[in-house]
Amino acid sequence: MALMTVKRVFELEDLFVLAPERYDPRRESLKTSGQHIDALTIGNVAEIVRQTINPTAKAAGDRRCVVLDTSDVREGIITGRKTPMKVVALGSQKKGFNNGDVLISRLRPYLRQVAFVDAAFAASSLGAELACSTEFFVLRSVNTEPIAFLVPYLLSGPVQSVLAASQEGGHHPRFDEGTLLKLPIPADVLAKRTISSDSVLQSTAHYRQSEGIILRLVAEADAAMAMQKM
Numbered sequence: 001m002a003l004m005t006v007k008r009v010f011e012l013e014d015l016f017v018l019a020p021e022r023y024d025p026r027r028e029s030l031k032t033s034g035q036h037i038d039a040l041t042i043g044n045v046a047e048i049v050r051q052t053i054n055p056t057a058k059a060a061g062d063r064r065c066v067v068l069d070t071s072d073v074r075e076g077i078i079t080g081r082k083t084p085m086k087v088v089a090l091g092s093q094k095k096g097f098n099n100g101d102v103l104i105s106r107l108r109p110y111l112r113q114v115a116f117v118d119a120a121f122a123a124s125s126l127g128a129e130l131a132c133s134t135e136f137f138v139l140r141s142v143n144t145e146p147i148a149f150l151v152p153y154l155l156s157g158p159v160q161s162v163l164a165a166s167q168e169g170g171h172h173p174r175f176d177e178g179t180l181l182k183l184p185i186p187a188d189v190l191a192k193r194t195i196s197s198d199s200v201l202q203s204t205a206h207y208r209q210s211e212g213i214i215l216r217l218v219a220e221a222d223a224a225m226a227m228q229k230m
Contacts, residue, residue, distance in 0.1 A: 044142075048177055052094065062086065064129065065094070068130075070133055095136060096138075097117055097138045102138075114154045139180075159183060
């Protein structure tokens with residue numbers, strides 16, 4: 001079924017944006033839901049971090065970083081294992097992030113590239129800075145409260161539908177930060193904030209444990225193959 005919405009000139013966004021996707025009524029589906037009318041938004045509990053890591057900056061020096069691409073993040077988990085590299089060797093500017101942040105790619109949201117930055121992953125950088133593609137939005141708690149609970153929320157069906165309807169651009173469809181920060185969080189989700197965040201932390205810990213076991217088994221297989229060649 002085709003969707004249609006009508007906007008008068010004074011209802012257009014600043015700079016008279018004419019992109020039809022900007023006014024897709026599905027973008028407002030959560031805001032118009034009765035149970036979400038008075039809900040807090042993501043912008044009330046988290047902020048977007050704008051820290052950048054620039055390879056051309058004089059301060060780059062001998063600094064090292066671990067860089068995540070969008071393909072290294074999926075379904076709540078950081079899956080990439082990267083070797084630290086010198087900042088001066090980066091091909092382009094990156095975004096910095098820290099343990100406890102939440103990453104979400106603004107590019108092609110249907111790929112579900114959302115993840116919590118767990119302590120074990122941060123520790124695996126061996127002191128190198130943490131960096132990611134500029135396609136990511138980096139969310140950080142506005143206070144000391146955990147925001148890991150945002151991961152299952154952002155991966156939920158209703159939120160994914162809003163993000164899908166909010167993407168603009170034909171070749172590289174993206175949603176903007178305003179869409180992300182204005183997403184309303186239901187009261188029952190906020191009520192379980194600590195419990196849900198703890199569950200996300202436990203899940204990432206289990207993943208790191210499994211990852212470590214596989215790496216150990218691969219190392220053992222490598223050693224066995226090397227012995228066979230002798």
